[in-house]
Amino acid sequence: MTVRLNSDGVIILTGECPVEDAETLLEHLQARRDGPVDWSGCTALHTAVLQILMAARPKLLGECGDGFVRTWAASAPRDGAAAKGRTTVRNRKSES
Secondary structure, three states: OOEEEOOOOOEEEEEEEOHHHHHHHHHHHHHOOOOOEEEEEEEEEOHHHHHHHHHHOOOEEOOOOOHHHHHHHHOOOOOOOOOOOOOOHHHHHHHO
């Protein structure tokens, strides 16, 4: 298992995180909405695991050990705000 919870309540991702670990990650994040998730020890993230992280937006500790994800995630907004000039589903709903 590459997803585990440590004694301090931090969700730890280690090694290669396969699709099978997406459900475990989701369960941990649902139980503790504020995270945090330490992903510095992972070497690869399945897209399902990455999607859980993107949807839940927990506090991420350290840099992702997966080089592709690290590079891509560095350009993604982390505060939940839409990029300037972009319309999100949430914006559209509030405008209705």
